[in-house]
Amino acid sequence: MKRRVVLALAGLITFVFLMTGCASDVVNESNSSDNGGANAGNTDSNGNASNVEVDIYQFKVEFRDQFEELIRLYMEENENVQFSVQTVGGGNDYAASLKSQMASGNEPVIFNIGGPTELEEYREYLTDLSDTNAASLALDGTLNGVEENGAVYGLPFAQEGYGLIYNKEIFEQVGIDATTLTTFEALEEAFTKIDEKKDELGLDAVLALPASELWVLGNHLANHYIAPEFDNNILTAFEADSISFKYSDQMKRMLDIQNKYSVQPVLSLDYSMQVEQLFSTGKVAVIQQGNWIYPTVQQMDENFASNGIGMIPMPFEGEFEDHLPVGVPQYWVVNQNSSDEQIQAAKDFLDWMYTSDTGKDFVLDEFKFIPAYDGYDADRIADPLSQDVYKYSVAGQTIGWTFTATPVGWNEDVLGTEFQKYLSDHTSWDEVLEAAKENWENSRQ
Numbered sequence: 001m002k003r004r005v006v007l008a009l010a011g012l013i014t015f016v017f018l019m020t021g022c023a024s025d026v027v028n029e030s031n032s033s034d035n036g037g038a039n040a041g042n043t044d045s046n047g048n049a050s051n052v053e054v055d056i057y058q059f060k061v062e063f064r065d066q067f068e069e070l071i072r073l074y075m076e077e078n079e080n081v082q083f084s085v086q087t088v089g090g091g092n093d094y095a096a097s098l099k100s101q102m103a104s105g106n107e108p109v110i111f112n113i114g115g116p117t118e119l120e121e122y123r124e125y126l127t128d129l130s131d132t133n134a135a136s137l138a139l140d141g142t143l144n145g146v147e148e149n150g151a152v153y154g155l156p157f158a159q160e161g162y163g164l165i166y167n168k169e170i171f172e173q174v175g176i177d178a179t180t181l182t183t184f185e186a187l188e189e190a191f192t193k194i195d196e197k198k199d200e201l202g203l204d205a206v207l208a209l210p211a212s213e214l215w216v217l218g219n220h221l222a223n224h225y226i227a228p229e230f231d232n233n234i235l236t237a238f239e240a241d242s243i244s245f246k247y248s249d250q251m252k253r254m255l256d257i258q259n260k261y262s263v264q265p266v267l268s269l270d271y272s273m274q275v276e277q278l279f280s281t282g283k284v285a286v287i288q289q290g291n292w293i294y295p296t297v298q299q300m301d302e303n304f305a306s307n308g309i310g311m312i313p314m315p316f317e318g319e320f321e322d323h324l325p326v327g328v329p330q331y332w333v334v335n336q337n338s339s340d341e342q343i344q345a346a347k348d349f350l351d352w353m354y355t356s357d358t359g360k361d362f363v364l365d366e367f368k369f370i371p372a373y374d375g376y377d378a379d380r381i382a383d384p385l386s387q388d389v390y391k392y393s394v395a396g397q398t399i400g401w402t403f404t405a406t407p408v409g410w411n412e413d414v415l416g417t418e419f420q421k422y423l424s425d426h427t428s429w430d431e432v433l434e435a436a437k438e439n440w441e442n443s444r445q
Contacts, residue, residue, distance in 0.1 A: 057108035061089035066366040112330040115404025116145035116238045126153040127334040134354045137373040154331025158369035161326040161389030162290030170285040182322045204283045209258040210274040211266035218416025219403040225251035232400035291385035311388040324392040327401030407443030414439045
């Protein structure tokens, strides 16, 4: 009798277990079907979105690790969302890779654009972000080029500036006051003094020009001598049907100086070699870069990063002498082809990153950003490069970033490529200018 009872109970338990499992499978299948799969997001017992997947395609390699750490903290507080990040930057062409990503059909939820030119190019993908807290807190001028008819299509990363970053110890050893190098003559005299003592100083060369990087040439170096032609106004450049290269002689002189005093061959130098292998290790005294290199230098040598580097503008003869190019490097945008749940999750994250206490601490202390939003303590700007940028910004001694408003691909694919030809003696300077002028005019027709 006991044996029969045990067998009967065992059979009943097995039956109940199987029925429960089947019921569970039916419920799960129903949820997945009703909500369009994991990417669209499911709902929990309270009707809130859950399991929303948001992929981010971003360009800023310098803060990749810190950004991923912030995302991990956010996901710990928000278990209903899962973020994945793909960073394309440094030696890679973000603009070209983003186009490929979009063409593949694997569109990210959050990605980056650089200003009015790319706003026009990606308009069909962009969500209006004017209802975010971050948009309402953006500093005056930081939304120029991504705001139209009350709609805000991008949220600024930060403010950034670039120029000539120098090794303070080397300048002191040679007896150079960096603040006096506001003219071409003063800069060349200083470079000559360093060059004469480079063996004694343990330098490979005075400078490292990463001419394999089209953005260093066509975006940043060129912009210093192009923006004044358009009165430093992004929208003026965006609406211009032609370019005259009013300050082309100065642009050529700056390119020639950097090439003359650089580690050679410049066309083989890339960003990583310039910043990590040469400047951070004390093998060159000067590089043309921006405050975004600070985290990289800090990882290489924290003491050198904190106490041994500074930034000055490239020379300019005229109204904008001793002015530093300052602007918004990129904007966060949200793909309107994503699901409603993904779009909301993206907005919530971007708001949290720039307005929460945790996010603001990361922006200042980990990302080393110069904030583009109200509500930050400017005294907490930590690194010396960002302090230099902030100093020029507060003083109003800035040059605009008009390279975000030129014809699509013009700065890098046309002007940067022509610069490379010039550096390799495959074209003349006049031919560089003529090719760039013709392409600009054809693009604007």
